[in-house]
Amino acid sequence: MTAAVVAPAGAQQRTRRSRRWLAVAAATFAIAWGGNEFTPLLAMYRTDDGFSTLTVDLLLFAYVLGIVPALLIGGPLSDRFGRRPLMLPAPVLAAIGSITLALGADSAVALAVGRVFSGLALGLAMAVGGSWLKELSSPPWDSGNAGARRAAMSLTAGFGLGAGTAGVLAEWAPAPSVLSYLVNAAMALAAAAVLVAAPETRPRAQASPGRPWWTDLAVPAASHRRFLFVVLPVAPWVFGAAGSAYAVLPALMAAHAGGAPIAFSALLCVVTLGVGFGVQQLGGSLGADGPRGVVVALLLLVAGMGAAAWAAVVLTVWAALLAAAVLGAGYGVALLAGLQEIQRLAGPDDLAGLTAVFYSLSYLGFAVPAVLAFVSTAGPSYPVMFGAGAVVALACLGVTLFGIRRP
Secondary structure: OOOOOOOOHHHHHHHHHHOOHHHHHHHHHHHHHHHHOOHHHHHHHHHOOOOOHHHHHHHHHHOHHHHHHHHHHHHHHHHHHOHHHHHOOHHHHHHHHHHHHHHOOOOHHHHHHHHHHHHHHHHHHHHHHHHHHHHHOOOOOOOOOOHHHHHHHHHHHHHHHHHHHHHHHHHHOOOOOOHHHHHHHHHHHHHHHHHOOOOOOOOHHHOOOOOOHHHHHOOHHHHOHHHHHHHHHHHHHHHHHHHHHHHHHHHHOHHHOOOOHHHHHHHHHHHHHHHHHHHHHOOOOOOOOOOHHHHHHHHHHHHHHHHHHHHHHHOOHHHHHHHHHHHHHHHHHHHHHHHHHHHHHOOOOOHHHHHHHHHHHHHHHHHHHHHHHHHHOOOOOHHHHHHHHHHHHHHHHHHHHHHOOOO
16 A cells, blocks of 8 residues: 655645746846847857957947846836836847847847847846845745845856857857847747746835835935945956956957857857856855855956966967856856845845846946957057956955955
């Protein structure tokens, strides 16, 4: 005779309730996939479509024009009107962006428009989706406090797998400028259907009544001493490190990539973001949780800039991979530590708003490839500029050490 052990109904309900965050994580993953699938294709646009290095770097940065407004407006508005109304359109915008990119491979204007749509989606995913994940990862929805880690890992996994898949498809599959974007459009629309089931964690009734909505765009916590002296010095390095690893290094290595520059660019993306994902998962055991995380991140970034300078001198595959790995570790710890600091500083009424400010500052780092491409025309070499980056990161470390001395 056998007996089946059935979990109590209350336990089953709690299990289902604790998994509600997965729908938001899936949407964030699909949107991040679309945000970074463009990166390994920079080599294709340079060689096959004849765009200059500066043009493709500016196209890489173009989606910041969508990210920043979506962050700074969508985040605070979701604190007032709820997470669902602001997050539900995001995967649809991601699909529109990917379809526009697929149809506009020969036009810099069309590519820029597609990147802006991808940026709008990603800005909403980071500010609104990240706040939604934090709330669904806390009581009463979940017994833990894994919101920052789940948000960081959803983004990083999407960034990495999106770039890797796009590079492989563009190098060896048919329709290299179309197929990867259509894959993401299908993913994003599927994620939009799943996201409908995610529960609201901040009903509109919680918002302060009687005030115009635009007053919520102010985020007073951004002037907090801890934000200015601990979060601000590390924020631009998040994507400054990532952009250096998978936008600048592939351009320098184009003639040394074994005849497969697109695939090698994708490999650098995967290494950078794979290492970033790993350190985010192991943050506590690596000493990257808590206030120490920002210090660890900046130490890694100093080392990463130094490794990038060396790779720019020797121009070997292994040197580029090592530099990408160190920069990826710096990216991963900087993103996780920054989000943890934000979630400690923010109250329930400005969580999404302060998250939006952090991400907006982080995405300034995506201007680094375009700035380096422009400055290189005036004379300084990439090894010299990467060395200067290591000095700047060291200065930021000094500011942070000063900031964390006071609680």
